[in-house]
Amino acid sequence: MVNRSRPSRSAEPAGAGRRPRESAAARAIRAASIANRLEKAFPEAVCSLDFTSPFQLLIATILSAQCTDKRVNMVTGDLFSRWPTAEALAGAQPADLERVIRSTGFYRAKAKNILGCCRALVERYGGEVPVSMPDLVTLPGVGRKTANVVLGSGFGIAEGVVVDTHVGRISRRLGLTRQQDAVRAERDLIKALPAEHWIGFSHRLIELGRGACAARRPDCGRCPLADLCPRVGVVPAGTKRRA
Numbered sequence: 001m002v003n004r005s006r007p008s009r010s011a012e013p014a015g016a017g018r019r020p021r022e023s024a025a026a027r028a029i030r031a032a033s034i035a036n037r038l039e040k041a042f043p044e045a046v047c048s049l050d051f052t053s054p055f056q057l058l059i060a061t062i063l064s065a066q067c068t069d070k071r072v073n074m075v076t077g078d079l080f081s082r083w084p085t086a087e088a089l090a091g092a093q094p095a096d097l098e099r100v101i102r103s104t105g106f107y108r109a110k111a112k113n114i115l116g117c118c119r120a121l122v123e124r125y126g127g128e129v130p131v132s133m134p135d136l137v138t139l140p141g142v143g144r145k146t147a148n149v150v151l152g153s154g155f156g157i158a159e160g161v162v163v164d165t166h167v168g169r170i171s172r173r174l175g176l177t178r179q180q181d182a183v184r185a186e187r188d189l190i191k192a193l194p195a196e197h198w199i200g201f202s203h204r205l206i207e208l209g210r211g212a213c214a215a216r217r218p219d220c221g222r223c224p225l226a227d228l229c230p231r232v233g234v235v236p237a238g239t240k241r242r243a
Contacts, residue, residue: 034174035201048069048206049153057149057150067104067105083097085127086127094112120138136150148186158195170213
């Protein structure tokens, strides 16, 4: 008689099949360990945008979309010397602003958003940056990520977790979220991470990504999180990728 039953999972090679689902409680414990480990590994990690006020940070963060912080920092010195306040920048000529920020990419859209944002700041908030998520996200060019940057690094308020491309990528690799969408990924991180780590977590994760946890070839051997990371999506050395 032919045995038509399926082979047991024990017959599968190591690493085959899906990983067992981690409980929310277990993920929270591991996330806290990850956050603590990152704090020890990168104690000086801070926002890499240059700014001296929440207003400057707001404008710099709008400029940082699809652009490196290093490039933004090369532009904002001239930008803020020409237009140091929301009132001054609100009155700038679009062509003049575009010329100054051109190297950051998408400069026409960014100029439009910056001018609209500054006009809204002047009209609604007396030229000051509001200190609340609901108010910030009503400003042109400001989404939740930008608002989180301003609240966290500009005011020290832990409203949420900044999720950019790098933070999302490494958080998925760490198994803290499966979400590609930044807002949904942030919800997972908020649930898992202790609130006292919300502001610093992103800065430290970015530092990790600049070093050991590169996108294509992570150096897990020198990663401070190696024993806490399930290495989701990481192809072991010597393994050929499927075509």
